[in-house]
Amino acid sequence: MAVMSDRALGRATLHRQHLLEPAGLTALEMIEHLVGMQAQAPWPPYVGLWTRLRAFDHKDLARLLEDRSVVRLLMFRGTVHLVSSADCLALRPLVQRVIDRMYVTAKLTAAVGDPDAVADRGRRLLAEKALTPKEIGDALAEHLPGVLPRQLGDVVRARLPLVQVPPRAVWGVGGATRYATAESWLGAPLQAAELPAVIRRYLAAFGPATVADVQAWSGLTRLREITDAMPGLLRLRDEHGGELLDLPDAPRPDPDVPAPVRFLPDFDNVVLSHARRARIIRDEHRPHLFLRNGIVPGSFLVDGLVEGTWRADDGTVTVRPFNPPSDRVREQLAEAGEQLARFLAPPGAAVAVRFADHGQGVS
Incomplete structure (x- = not known):
């Protein structure tokens, strides 16, 4: 049986993630290829698509959200993902038991009584219009006195496939989180994939x-x-x-194929989706990326491995390597970081790249 090194596994995964060479796919095709993108915050998927596609503009994803081709909802690992509408309907039923296990705890069930009854009442509420989490909880509490509105809202959010409707996550617009059921928003029933x-x-x-x-x-x-x-x-x-x-015909490139500098967004699935992550990050660097508060900051790859973190503020991308980079790598980071800064900043705005002290994650 053939043996693959961590480096070989890393190159194979980067190839399939289109992080060795950007892809000539549409944004929707890439989202479906990746089986969704983790989207705890609204903006990381924009960077995740920008770094993987040959041509991507903010409006490409904004349009998909507005025309209901993609949605954001609780999915894999009980986290918010951006998925195509087809994948929402097919994949959410498969992970429902994961979400129930994480969120509909014995303590919560004891507090609300019958979670299914709460969810049914929530479904009827949301059939009328999209609501904020507070509006859902407050409306349900009118019929269930003595139960905290937040607890009622948590049950509905877990038991029902609730999508966050635009303008939430539309670049340059934003807005409060409002929920609709996937079935009503997409006009189709859920049907679990194989x-x-x-x-x-x-x-x-x-x-x-x-x-x-x-x-x-x-x-x-x-x-x-x-x-x-x-x-x-x-x-x-x-x-x-x-x-x-x-898969027998999947690409497994040579372990020494060049891997260029790539910037990844917060919570990118390529650093989250393996039990062993040595193919993408060294064990000694994990504490700098997987922080105790649950945040996984934006990171960058050098020669196929996570070698530091970054953040953006007012047109400046701050790069914080785990170790001092070579002059050549520093130059590559500065060039790629400037491209990222231009993508994130308003048109015509001044941009800059700043290198912070090494050895710590971006705070």
């Missing part, structure tokens, strides 16, 4: 991968019984002895 097909899509975007990797990405458990029954998968080994799964 799990083996979803696993194959994961491998196409993140593979080669172990079963534990698939579970880390999705939040689902007991997937080995599914993958063991899947025909046609390629079986490999990683350098630590773990069994890797892959």
Whole structure:
């Protein structure tokens, strides 16, 4: 059985993520290829698409949100993702039990009584119009005195597939979070996809991968019984002895193929979607990226590995390497950082790149 090193795994994943060479895809095609993009905050997916596509403008994603081609809702790992409308309807049912496990706890159930009854009442409310979380909780509390509005809102948000409607997440507009049910917003019912097909899509975007990797990405458990029954998968080994799964015709480039500097947004799935992340970040650097407050800041790749973090303020991109970069890498970071600053800043605004002290994450 062939063995792949961490470096080889990293190059394969970067190729499939279009982080070695930008892709000539549309924004919608890329979102579907990635099986969604984590979107805890509204703006990171814009950077995630910009760094992967040959041509991308803010309006490309804004238009998809406005015409309902894509939506933002709780999905994999119980986190907010940007997904295509088709994937919303097909994938949300698969991860519902993950969301229930994370959010509809025994303590919350004891407080609200019957979560299904609360969700049904919430569905009727949202059939009338999109509502903010506070409006949902307050309206439900009128019928369930003694229960905190926040708790009622939490049940509805978890039990129902609620999408955040525009202008939320529309670049240059923003707005308060307002929810509608996916079925009413998209005019179609949910219908769960076949799990083996979803696993194959994961491998196409993140593979080669172990079963534990698939579970880390999705939040689902007991997937080995599914993958063991899947025909046609390629079986490999990683350098630590773990069994890797892959699609036979998926690209696995040479480990020494050049990997250019790339800037990644906050919460990018390429750094979150494996149980072992040595293919993308060294163990000693993990504490600088996965912060105790749950924030995963924007990062940058050098030679295929996360080598620092960044943040943007008023046209200035501040780059904070984990270790002092070479002169050549510093020049590459400055050039790519200026391109990022121009993408984020208003047209014609002054931009700059600043290097901060190394060894710490951006605060």
